[in-house]
Amino acid sequence: xxxxxxxxxxxxxxxxxxxxxxxxxxxxxxxxxxxxxxxxxxxxxxxxxxxxxxxxxxxxxxxxxxxxxxxxxxxxxxxxxxxxxxxxxxxxxxxxxxxxxxxxxxxxxxxxxxxxxxxxxxxxxxxxxxxxxxxxxxxxxxxxxxxxxxxxxxxxxxxxxxxxxxxxxxxxxxxxxxxxxxxxxxxxxxxxxxxxxxxxxxxxxxxxxxxxxxxxxxxxxxxxxxxxxxxxxxxxxxxxxxxxxxxxxxxxxxxxxxxxxxxxxxxxxxxxxxxxxxxxxxxxxxxxxxxxxxxxxxxxxxxxxxxxxxxxxxxxxxxxxxxxxxxxxxxxxxxxxxxxxxxxxxxxxxxxxxxxxxxxxxxxxxxxxxxxxxxxxxxxxxxxxxxxxxxxxxxxxxxxx
Amino acid sequence: xxxxxxxxxxxxxxxxxxxxxxxxxxxxxxxxxxxxxxxxxxxxxxxxxxxxxxxxxxxxxxxxxxxxxxxxxxxxxxxxxxxxxxxxxxxxxxxxxxxxxxxxxxxxxxxxxxxxxxxxxxxxxxxxxxxxxxxxxxxxxxxxxxxxxxxxxxxxxxxxxxxxxxxxxxxxxxxxxxxxxxxxxxxxxxxxxxxxxxxxxxxxxxxxxxxxxxxxxxxxxxxxxxxxxxxxxxxxxxxxxxxxxxxxxxxxxxxxxxxxxxxxxxxxxxxxxxxxxxxxxxxxxxxxxxxxxxxxxxxxxxxxxxxxxxxxxxxxxxxxxxxxxxxxxxxxxxxxxxxx
Numbered sequence: 001x002x003x004x005x006x007x008x009x010x011x012x013x014x015x016x017x018x019x020x021x022x023x024x025x026x027x028x029x030x031x032x033x034x035x036x037x038x039x040x041x042x043x044x045x046x047x048x049x050x051x052x053x054x055x056x057x058x059x060x061x062x063x064x065x066x067x068x069x070x071x072x073x074x075x076x077x078x079x080x081x082x083x084x085x086x087x088x089x090x091x092x093x094x095x096x097x098x099x100x101x102x103x104x105x106x107x108x109x110x111x112x113x114x115x116x117x118x119x120x121x122x123x124x125x126x127x128x129x130x131x132x133x134x135x136x137x138x139x140x141x142x143x144x145x146x147x148x149x150x151x152x153x154x155x156x157x158x159x160x161x162x163x164x165x166x167x168x169x170x171x172x173x174x175x176x177x178x179x180x181x182x183x184x185x186x187x188x189x190x191x192x193x194x195x196x197x198x199x200x201x202x203x204x205x206x207x208x209x210x211x212x213x214x215x216x217x218x219x220x221x222x223x224x225x226x227x228x229x230x231x232x233x234x235x236x237x238x239x240x241x242x243x244x245x246x247x248x249x250x251x252x253x254x255x256x257x258x259x260x261x262x263x264x265x266x267x268x269x270x271x272x273x274x275x276x277x278x279x280x281x282x283x284x285x286x287x288x289x290x291x292x293x294x295x296x297x298x299x300x301x302x303x304x305x306x307x308x309x310x311x312x313x314x315x316x317x318x319x320x321x322x323x324x325x326x327x328x329x330x331x332x333x334x335x336x337x338x339x340x341x342x343x344x345x346x347x348x349x350x351x352x353x354x355x356x357x358x359x360x361x362x363x364x365x366x367x368x369x370x371x372x373x374x375x376x377x378x379x380x381x382x383x384x385x386x387x388x389x390x391x392x393x394x395x396x397x398x399x400x401x
Numbered sequence: 402x403x404x405x406x407x408x409x410x411x412x413x414x415x416x417x418x419x420x421x422x423x424x425x426x427x428x429x430x431x432x433x434x435x436x437x438x439x440x441x442x443x444x445x446x447x448x449x450x451x452x453x454x455x456x457x458x459x460x461x462x463x464x465x466x467x468x469x470x471x472x473x474x475x476x477x478x479x480x481x482x483x484x485x486x487x488x489x490x491x492x493x494x495x496x497x498x499x500x501x502x503x504x505x506x507x508x509x510x511x512x513x514x515x516x517x518x519x520x521x522x523x524x525x526x527x528x529x530x531x532x533x534x535x536x537x538x539x540x541x542x543x544x545x546x547x548x549x550x551x552x553x554x555x556x557x558x559x560x561x562x563x564x565x566x567x568x569x570x571x572x573x574x575x576x577x578x579x580x581x582x583x584x585x586x587x588x589x590x591x592x593x594x595x596x597x598x599x600x601x602x603x604x605x606x607x608x609x610x611x612x613x614x615x616x617x618x619x620x621x622x623x624x625x626x627x628x629x630x631x632x633x634x635x636x637x638x639x640x641x642x643x644x645x646x647x648x649x650x651x652x653x654x655x656x657x658x659x660x661x662x663x664x665x666x667x668x669x670x671x672x673x674x675x676x677x678x679x680x681x682x683x684x685x686x687x688x689x690x691x692x693x694x695x696x697x698x699x700x701x702x703x704x705x706x707x708x709x710x711x712x713x714x715x716x717x718x719x720x721x722x723x724x725x726x727x728x729x730x731x732x733x734x735x736x737x738x739x740x741x
């Protein structure tokens with residue numbers, strides 16, 4: 001058996017180099033990681049092909065098929081994989097699936113319609129991250145179009161900018177679009193706390209947050225899914241730590257690796273997954289330990305707990321999932337824009353022909369959609385996976401498969 | 402796919418990407434149709450007796466008006482001078498038209514005008530004519546400036562995409578993306594330190610230097626503004642029917658700009674510049690061109706970023722740092738910062 005090489009990047013103790021080591025893009029190290037990946041894939045193929053199956057493999061055997069399907073559950077991973085062109089270097093038999101990792105993409109059509117309904121109100125200044133501007137509502141309108149037609153819509157880089165705008169424009173109702181995962185939620189919690197402290201009554205938030213662990217559960221509880229391993233999101237894990245993922249390994253026997261975003265992080269993360277599979281193990285490992293701590297970021301978690309409660313959330317093409325999102329808790333309910341403006345939720349159908357739902361669930365890759373790169377392109381997108389810069393379709397379109 | 406004019410103009414039509422191009426082709430080119438315009442180069446070539454003149458115009462609507470490294474005045478002068486220079490022309494004179502919003506501070510205007518004066522003096526190009534209009538409060542965002550310029554194309558200089566051949570080098574004159582990041586930082590108070598400064602600079606003297614040092618080697622040049630290197634290369638690749646292969650590790654990007662781009666989810670290849678040029682040159686002239694670029698303070702970080710190759714179908718590809726490769730497409734609309 002080929003001895004596996006240890007190419008994991010040692011981080012220099014000098015703190016200032018922690019985030020910018022040139023080694024993370026080193027071609028030689030990448031070549032070694034890819035050699036490893038090739039060897040591990042071949043080895044795993046041999047092990048899985050053996051009859052009777054080795055005893056040590058039985059625990060995870062149910063998840064190992066002809067191809068090894070590794071799912072990344074973060075839009076930033078999707079983009080990093082596409083922009084580094086690594087997919088073309090992967091061994092045959094190893095497939096990367098994009099999961100529900102792009103916050104704009106997983107937002108249900110009905111929720112998008114609610115955002116548009118709020119933007120249409122004359123007293124409202126809608127503050128949003130740029131990604132939302134081009135997502136179409138079921139009427140075919142997007143925020144860009146509404147802005148051209150006179151709605152007051154502002155792109156901000158932080159919810160605190162929206163809060164500052166509210167403070168200096170007391171006659172406007174400033175509504176921040178709270179779309180995002182556990183990475184975005186703490187900052188929005190902080191802005192709500194500041195709004196309360198500063199008695200800024202004309203600020204509110206549309207709480208459309210989603211949580212990653214329930215999304216994983218959703219993926220795994222679908223019997224048609226054959227995910228062999230998860231590359232877990234580094235940024236989200238920096239907030240929530242590694243513990244919330246334990247159930248994936250324990251209950252579903254699927255290996256997990258929390259992974260960083262440099263190309264070599266991703267190669268290393270995939271190889272750690274493959275090694276778990278070869279050994280017949282399913283654990284939660286941390287490749288991104290230079291950032292992710294076991295217990296996450298306690299300050300951020302405290303902020304979230306202070307302002308939010310777990311709540312049911314609507315996912316694109318899936319529907320309502322219990323406790324898969326966050327809402328403002330009783331103390332801060334007055335900052336909920338949906339309540340303040342009494343916007344009702346209406347189920348809305350997916351754009352016709354759009355495969356976003358299947359792509360988000362790892363059941364299809366973008367080129368399988370008949371609209372892909374034909375009637376659906378980044379400048380005239382049908383579904384959100386093509387709109388958001390982190391969407392799987394946008395990544396495939398921009399960088400090629 | 403058939404494209405037709407949109408019902409309304411969106412901000413993306415001014416983003417310098419594919420939509421801008423579509424608007425130009427479907428509306429302006431169709432109506433103004435003539436051979437000089439049809440080339441859609443940075444400046445047009447017009448015969449002037451026995452001489453050839455280069456002629457160009459550009460409007461500046463940047464917000465904020467001042468940002469680290471430059472201001473609207475400096476880039477208005479430099480942009481037009483650079484559009485002439487990349488055509489191989491010696492800029493002779495430029496104009497300056499001002500659209501000023503009622504109530505605009507005269508002191509601020511004076512500061513911007515002085516900045517134009519110093520940029521023009523540095524380039525050695527006089528501002529010979531101008532225009533002043535004031536509009537009611539609310540009808541313009543402080544100050545808009547238009548500049549036009551005229552230059553003389555020396556005999557023997559003829560830079561066209563038809564000259565590009567497989568094996569030619571693609572040279573970038575310095576670090577990419579600084580201007581776009583500096584403006585975005587100033588506009589949105591991103592809280593980045595001021596270490597990223599706009600690269601707004603007149604390049605005519607630097608370019609004249611390389612044309613003199615390596616006559617005949619330079620095939621084509623482009624001023625890299627909105628849409629960045631990626632969009633410029635895609636357009637050139639389509640025009641000459643050849644592919645461009647870039648090496649990710651060879652493309653010069655300053656560390657601070659790279660970090661800011663990663664934080665914002667931007668790709669420095671698409672971010673705007675105001676003092677950078679891409680040069681397509683025969684391999685034989687590369688050493689001379691590089692050493693000449695490096696003599697100028699605006700070309701110190703110049704580097705060969707890629708080369709021209711022949712493919713079944715013209716495209717721009719990037720060989721990534723880890724040994725992969727990917728496609729480069731033109732900018733679609735505006736570059737938007739990402740969400741998480």
